[in-house]
Amino acid sequence: MRQSKLFTKTSHSVPKDEESKNAQLLIRAGYIQKELAGVYSILPLGFRVLKKIEGIIRKEMESLDGQEILMPALQPKTNWEQTNRWETYDTLFRFESFYTKSEYALGPTHEEIVTPLLKRFIASYKDLPRAVFQIQTKFRDEKRAKAGLLRGREFIMKDLYSFHANEDDLAAYYEKVRSSYERIYAAVGIGNRTYFTFASGGTFSKYSHEFQTLTEAGEDTIFICETCKIAINEEIVKEQPECPQCNTTKLKEEKAIEVGNIFQLKTRFSECFDLQYTDEKGAKKLVVMGCYGIGLTRLLAAVVEALGDEQGLVWPRSISPFQIHIVGLQGGDEKAQEVYDKLQSQGLDVLYDDRRGESSGAKLKDADLLGIPLRLVISERTLKENAAEWKTRGQKESALVPLDKIIEKVIEMQG
Amino acid sequence: MRQSKLFTKTSHSVPKDEESKNAQLLIRAGYIQKELAGVYSILPLGFRVLKKIEGIIRKEMESLDGQEILMPALQPKTNWEQTNRWETYDTLFRFESFYTKSEYALGPTHEEIVTPLLKRFIASYKDLPRAVFQIQTKFRDEKRAKAGLLRGREFIMKDLYSFHANEDDLAAYYEKVRSSYERIYAAVGIGNRTYFTFASGGTFSKYSHEFQTLTEAGEDTIFICETCKIAINEEIVKEQPECPQCNTTKLKEEKAIEVGNIFQLKTRFSECFDLQYTDEKGAKKLVVMGCYGIGLTRLLAAVVEALGDEQGLVWPRSISPFQIHIVGLQGGDEKAQEVYDKLQSQGLDVLYDDRRGESSGAKLKDADLLGIPLRLVISERTLKENAAEWKTRGQKESALVPLDKIIEKVIEMQG
Secondary structure (H helix, E strand, O other): OEOOOOOOOOOOOOOOOOOOHHHHHHHHOOOEEEEEOOEEEEOHHHHHHHHHHHHHHHHHHHHOOOEEOEOOOEEEHHHHHHOOOOOOOOOOEEEEOOOOOOEEEEOOOOHHHHHHHHHOOOOEHHHOOEEEEEEEEEEOOOOOOOOHHHOOOEEEEEEEEEEEOOHHHHHHHHHHHHHHHHHHHHHOOOHHHEEEEEEEOOOOOOEEEEEEEEOOOOOEEEEEEOOOOEEEEHHHHHHOOOOOOOOOOOOEEEEEEEEEEEEEEEOHHHHHOOOEEEOOOOOEEEOEEEEEEEEHHHHHHHHHHHHOEOOEOOOOHHHOOOOEEEEEOOOOHHHHHHHHHHHHHOOOOEEEEOOOOOOHHHHHHHHHHHOOOEEEEEOHHHHHOOEEEEEEOOOOOEEEEEHHHHHHHHHHHHO | OEOOOOOOOOOOOOOOOOOOHHHHHHHHOOOEEEEEOOEEEEOHHHHHHHHHHHHHHHHHHHHOOOEEOEOOOEEEHHHHHHOOOOOOOOOOEEEEOOOOOOEEEEOOOOHHHHHHHHHOOOOEHHHOOEEEEEEEEEEOOOOOOOOHHHOOOEEEEEEEEEEEOOHHHHHHHHHHHHHHHHHHHHHOOOHHHEEEEEEEOOOOOOEEEEEEEEOOOOOEEEEEEOOOOEEEEHHHHHHOOOOOOOOOOOOEEEEEEEEEEEEEEEOHHHHHOOOEEEOOOOOEEEOEEEEEEEEHHHHHHHHHHHHOEOOEOOOOHHHOOOOEEEEEOOOOHHHHHHHHHHHHHOOOOEEEEOOOOOOHHHHHHHHHHHOOOEEEEEOHHHHHOOEEEEEEOOOOOEEEEEHHHHHHHHHHHHO
C-alpha cells in the first residue's frame, strides 16, 4: 500500500488522560483512535494487526474442534437472573428498550447464552463432547478505564466453551487448550515472557489458570517459580505462598498483564439451565463445562507493552500490518517505486512511504513509530552504492544490500 | 465436515411468533437460533454463509479503495447532540453507565463517529478523496421485530463512508459504488431480481437510492419501469408517479425487500463537525460525504426469502456453507466415507452425513432443508450400479454418476 493513500497519519499528540504505553504508541502511530474513555476505533493499520491475531487464534480454536458461531451482545435479563448474576455481576451494562420496556444486559461474557443454546442440541452422551467459540465484541461498565486497549469498556474477545460428559474429559480438553494458548502466545511473539499462572478457582475448582505476560507496567503482580516455569497470582500466593507444582517457596515477584484465562466451570451453569444428557445406561447427568477466553484487543495491547520501545511500536512478523516498509527519500523515489512494484507483484505485504513534502528525518521517525519489521530505505545516498539500506526494527545496525539482490533476499527472509 | 460432529441439528419446531420465511427455514435448519425478539445467534452453518457474504462484500469495498476499520458500538451522547439526532433518531438505544453516569448511544449507524474521526486526518485537498468501511454489529430499538434476520434489534452491517472535495467527485464515486453493489447482488445469487430503486433524498439531494430484491413476502412495495430496469419506491411514486429516467407512467407494482442503500450526504454531517479542507487556492471548504450500507444478516435473509422453497433453503454456490453434501444411506456408508475423504483431500468444502440411526427419509429431508447445492447420495441401491446419485438442490431430476468418475466430475463443476 502507498502511504500517501493511507487515511491515517502519525501524530505527536495523545489525549492527556492516556497514561498507558499501548494507548500512547497506538494512537501516535494512527493504529487506533480514542472515542471515549475505554472505547476506541481500530484504524486500518490496527485492523490489519487484529486480523492477523484473529487468524492465529481461529486456527488454534479449529484444531481444538471448536465450531465458530456468533452470539449476540443484547442478552435477556431473565437468563442473567437464572444464574443469579443480574444483580451481582459488577461490570454489567443494563438498560431497557424505550418501546417494549424489555430489559437487556450488554454481554460481557456468554455463559448465559451458550448454555441454553447447547441445551437445545445436547440430549445424549453421543452429542458430547462439543466445543463452540466466537470472536465477538464485549462490553463492561468499568469504573475506571485508563489502560488503553488493556481494559476497555468495549473490546474484542475470543471465547471458547466446551461441554463434556464428565470431569476427566473436561480435564483432558483443558490441557489441550493450555497447549493451544501457549502456541498462540508464541506465535504473536510473547511466548518467552508469558507464564501459565495459578489463580483462584471459585466454588467448583481449586484453581483456574491465567496466562500472564511480563511487562514493566503490568497491572498485575505474579510470583514465578523458575524451576517449573509457572507462576502464581497475588490472590493465590496469599493463601498458599509456594509453587503448587514443586512446593518451593522461592518465588520471584514480577509485574505482568493477563492475556488469557481458562476455567473449569464444571456444572456451575449447566445446573442453572438444567443442561443434562442421558448416559450409556439411560441415566440423566449434568453436562460438565469449561470456558476459555482471550481478549484480542488486550493481546494486541500486551504485545505493544512488551515489545514497544522508545521509538515506537515493534511488531513480530506474524502480526505486523505489513512485512516490509519501503521508505523513498529524496532522489530515491523512482527506484523505490520500482522495488515496491516488484515486491508487490511477488504477493508480499508492503507499505511504501511515497509521501512527498515530508523530510527524511520525519519519514524515518514515522517508520520507527509504525514498527514494521523490515525497513528498506532508498535514497540518493544509497543509490550511489546501487543499494538499499536494510534495517530490522528493534536492531541498531543496518546494512546496504545491492538493488539487484533485494527481491531475492526479501523472499528468502519471508521463508 | 462430518455431520455427526456438527453441534446443531435440524428441527421441526419454530418459535411461534416467528412468521417470516427466513427465520422459519434458518431456525429449522439450525443456521440460527432465536435469543430474543429480533436477536439471534448465528450457528456454524449460518456463520459459514455469513463469512462468504463478508468475503464478497470486502473484495468489492477494497476495489472501491475503501480502507477497513472498526468503529465502536458505544458512542458518546455529545456527538449525537451535535448532529441533532440524540432526541430524534427514533430507534436509538440510549443508556448510561452505572458508575460514571456517562450517557451512551448504542450505534445504529456511524456518521457521528466517522465524521470527527476523519476530521483528525483530513486537512488539505491532497488528503481527498478518502473512503473507509467496516463490517460491524449495529443496534436498533425496533418497536416490533417480527421479520427474522430482516429486521433485527442487533444485526451485522457493512457501512462505507466516502469523503470528497466536491459534489462531482462524490457523484462519480457514487456511480462506482452502484456498480459494486450490483456485482455483490449478482454474486450472492439475487442479481436478476434486484432493482436499483429511487428513494427520497432528504434535505440535500433529490434522490437517494435503495436496492430492492423481489420476493413474495417483501415488506416494501416498489414500482418497476421495465424499460429502464429500475424501480421507484412507494414514497417517491406518490410524489411523482413516473420513471425518473424515461418518464413513462407504465410502472409495475411488486413486493420487495431492501438489501442496500446509497446516499449522498453531501455536507449534512461535515457541517455539524466542521469537517473542512483547504483547497488548491488556500480557501477553506466543507468536505462532501456519501454513505453506503448493506446489512449482511439482512442480505442473507433476503437470499433465503428469494430462493428458499417448500423443502427448505436453497444456496447459490458462492455463499453455500458447503459445496457438496454427501449423504451415506444404509449399505453405502463405507463408500460414502471413501468419496468424502477423496473430495476433502482435493480441498473441497464437503459436508458428509455420516449419522447412524437416522432413517434414509430423514436424511434426505434434512439435506433438502440444509440447501447445499450438490447432493451425492450413496446407498446400497446406487452401489448396485457402482454409482452415486447426483442431484442439484432446487432441481427435480437426479442422475446416477459412476463412482470412478465422481471426483473428476465434481472438480470440473467447481471450475
